Amino acid sequence: MLKFSALKASLTNALAHLTVRLRILLVVIGVVTAITGLVAILQVGIILAAYTELNYSAQPMLQLAKRIENNTQKLSLRLQSFTNFSQSTGFEDPVEATSDQADQIIEQAERLRENLAELKAYDVPENLIHDFDMRLAAARTSVISTLDTRDHYLRLKEELRHDIHEILSLHNKSQQLLESFTFNITSQSDRLMRDLGTSSRERERINEQLAKTFQMSLNINSMGFALDTVVAAANNASDLGGNAPSNRSILETREELRDIVVKIALLPDTQERLELVQYVARLRGLVIGPNGIFAHQLEQYELRQEFDRKRLQHLPLLSDISETVAQLVNRSLEIVDKSTTDLWGALQNLISVLITALFVSLSVILFTNWAIIERQFRKRIQILNRAVRAIASGDLDHPVPVTGIDELGEMASALTIFKQNAIELQRSNIELEKFAYVAAHDLRSPLRAISDLSSWIIEDEENKLSIESSAYFTLMQERTNRLDRLLCDLLAYARAGENDPEIETIDLSACIRDQIQYANPNGTFDISYHGPDVLIKTHLTPLQQVLSNLLSNAVRHHDKKKGCIAITAEVWPNQLTLVLTDDGPGIEVQYQERIFELFQTLQPRDDVEGSGLGLAIVKKIVERNKGSITLTSDPRLKRGTTFTVTFPLPEKPVAIAPKQARTAA
């Protein structure tokens, strides 16, 4: 239970943080974007699938259906013209043209079959394809059989021609024979006529014979006519083409032929009669025989009927095929439609998803912007910013009216603490100032009194004092002086680096030479200065203090009466580097840290007067001004000490006309 509440508390705490909230919201946006992306990808997938189908399936299928339709139309046209052709211009047309047409039709049918094979790859009902196939096969068979019929017919025609030819030649021969018979009979009758004139008894016999001869010639004539009629009828029959044979003419021809046969029997039994009989028999066979003209003509007629029948069959076939094709086309259109609808549906979905996502994202962003950035963040950070800047610039009364358990709240409370610290510090500084002031006056005053009084005693009673007393007094004075100097230095230390005055434009060389003068008024030391003639812009007092202290140290700590101090200055755009080198005794390495501390001296105060604060003051000033001080010395190796001080320059120096660096006298 405790753990849960602790967890809950820490969770609430974490949630209050701005970064956490912003992160959560970013995560939310990220999740929304991800979901949108996924859904979009799904939709795109659907779109792609629909598009693929459309592109690779429905469209090609439609194109195929169109092709099939085209081909079917061509087929129909050809079939029609094939049929019409033979109808309009008769059956007798050049074989090549018609069979060309038939070839084309078959070729077309083949192409359609190929198309059908392609169609199987698509989403078409099996029965549809099957039906179409069947119908195509039927059409093909029909055309082929029609052709067959026609071929048959044409063959018959040939035969007929042949037969007629033979018939005609037989006719000729028969007629010739008949003519010869006629000639014989005529000669016979001539003889008889001649004979007639001679005897009267034989006249009856001759008249009988003449009558018989006359009858014979009549028979022969009528045979001749009959033959002619038969041949004519046969000719007619062969010319009929596919038309209906005339039953009457058949009967008549049979009659005639029977007649001829009867009449042949009446002819004298001669070789010619035999020939004639042969001829006539043959002729009879050719005309009315089972393979005769009439038979053939009948056959032709039947073939023609069959042809017409088949022709008529084509029409429903064609319409069936068209219907099938229409169905196919419809089917493919359906598929295209479906694909398009799918595509459109998917696109709509996509659009609506995207719009929704956009809307959600925008509202989340707007909400974030208002709820978090505006309310929680901007206002408060603005207030905090103002407070920080005000406090930094010194306005320590500025309030920090920002609260909350998030980062800004923490910063605000930290700022409040800083403010308190700053106030404390300010108060502290003021206290220190006061203290310094007090030290300067209230401590030094009685000290001065002591010093004065003791010096007056010495002045007034010099003669009355014993030597020891004089010495005591002298020592007393020395000590009071020391105390005074210590207080001065302490005051200087306390004030060092505080309340720096404004940046002044300083003639560096002049300033340094002044300090040299103060440190070496009698000129006992040889102090030289090398440096550029520039005007630097910095705080004057700290610079003077540093120089003064370092120089006086160098002078005071020198173990010889005359010493050498070299000062060099380097001026950079943002830094001043001073190097002070003396030829004094040097400072041992183990003391080099200590000498910068307060009240540290290296020599007893009786030997070298010094408060031990000089370097501490220098260090404090230098560090307050963000510079640095370093010391190089090793008495074991050689004499001398080098102090290097760097002083940042807040503004760029200004060069004056270069002059030769002069050595101070």
Next chain:
Amino acid sequence: MKTATKPAKFLIVDDDKISVMAMQRAMRKLKIVNETHVCSDGQKALDFLREEAEKVAGLPPFIVTLDLNMPRMGGLEFLDEIRADAMLSRVVVFVFTTSDVPNDVQKAYHHNVAGYIVKENPSQTFSEALDMLDSYARIVELPV
């Protein structure tokens, strides 16, 4: 040539007896014989000057050496008062103090002091300063 004006008198305004003694010693050494008065704070000095003013019905001929750190009324307050006083406003005042705070210097000169002297090295400063005051007293015409 000296006019028939009254000789200048010194008014030492300082609460530090030793400091006063030092000044007096220095004066003795320099053989300054002008009349010298001492007041230990600003108020007493003011009262004294006012009395003297009535006596002479005008600005009394005093050169005032003024310390700044005094009880009751300090040097700067004294200056405030005296410069506000119509009759005494023109009196010559030298500030003689241990304070070298620039702020004090500014404030003193704001009140048109004749000079601001910092008591550093006791005997030397005093000697020179008093020497200067002596010369001042002899040469300069005091306001009336």
